[in-house]
Amino acid sequence: MMDTLLLEEMTWEEIQSAMQAGFDSVLIFAASVEQHGPALPEVTDTVLGYAEGVDLAKRLGNTLVAPVIRPGLSKHHMCFPGSLTLRPEVFRGIIEDYISAYIHHGFRNIILMSSHGGNFSALEEIAAHQSKCYPEICIITGCSLEELDELLIQMDQMEGLSPGTCGGHACDWETSLMMMIDERHVRKSRLQKGLVGSLCGELLERFFRDGVKSVSENGVIGDPTSSNADRGKRYFEIYQRMQEQIIRRKLNAWHNHS
Numbered sequence: 094m095m096d097t098l099l100l101e102e103m104t105w106e107e108i109q110s111a112m113q114a115g116f117d118s119v120l121i122f123a124a125s126v127e128q129h130g131p132a133l134p135e136v137t138d139t140v141l142g143y144a145e146g147v148d149l150a151k152r153l154g155n156t157l158v159a160p161v162i163r164p165g166l167s168k169h170h171m172c173f174p175g176s177l178t179l180r181p182e183v184f185r186g187i188i189e190d191y192i193s194a195y196i197h198h199g200f201r202n203i204i205l206m207s208s209h210g211g212n213f214s215a216l217e218e219i220a221a222h223q224s225k226c227y228p229e230i231c232i233i234t235g236c237s238l239e240e241l242d243e244l245l246i247q248m249d250q251m252e253g254l255s256p257g258t259c260g261g262h263a264c265d266w267e268t269s270l271m272m273m274i275d276e277r278h279v280r281k282s283r284l285q286k287g288l289v290g291s292l293c294g295e296l297l298e299r300f301f302r303d304g305v306k307s308v309s310e311n312g313v314i315g316d317p318t319s320s321n322a323d324r325g326k327r328y329f330e331i332y333q334r335m336q337e338q339i340i341r342r343k344l345n346a347w348h349n350h351s
């Protein structure tokens with residue numbers, strides 16, 4: 094067994110022998126470099142992308158993990174210092190170049206994933222378009238943003254938290270995950286409540302159109318003040334299990350049709 098499933102940490106010889114041994118799938122995570130409230134660093138979605146990618150690759154088997162892509166599509170976070178955002182065509186170009194490179198190297202299943210809400214719909218469009226360009230290759234995405242939002246509501250219920258605590262950004266969910274990975278990521282004295290309540294309808298429109306600050310002064314959507322690493326473990330397990338099931342279902346559907 095190899096020490097790492099991260100392509101960027103492997104030598105070309107290790108990658109070649111992994112592929113000869115049947116590793117024919119690659120997970121491509123798109124993350125972000127953006128504000129995550131007063132307590133979490135800009136690198137948050139990137140750290141989560143690596144953690145989710147490596148764990149998913151183990152669950153799926155025969156799968157390697159591409160270098161996590163960032164920045165992403167974060168226009169709505171530009172109202173806070175430090176955030177980066179890519180032009181949609183630049184983001185699309187990077188994803189397309191990753192796809193063509195890994196197909197060139199012989200991967201047969203390309204799984205496009207996002208650890209940042211703003212990338213989800215763009216990835217779905219890119220996957221649909223690229224599937225037409227490479228009909229012999231299985232190109233899929235993980236869960237939809239709606240499925241993730243649904244899961245966040247369930248997480249609040251499971252943990253007995255008030256609705257909106259896992260609001261989706263720098264919230265109890267993301268902060269607990271970061272604590273699970275490494276407590277040092279979190280400025281505990283700076284944990285603050287943000288917008289708590291459901292981000293939908295007019296509020297959601299304003300969130301994307303006028304920026305995060307127009308709905309939350311500190312950039313937090315949710316309430317991270319009672320976050321902890323144990324909860325992070327439970328969140329991680331349930332989220333990863335959902336992603337695994339969705340990916341397996343899509344992979345099976347594609348291979349049974351072809």
Ligand SMILES: [Zn+2]
Nearest residue numbers: 137138263267
């Ligand atoms: Zn995030």
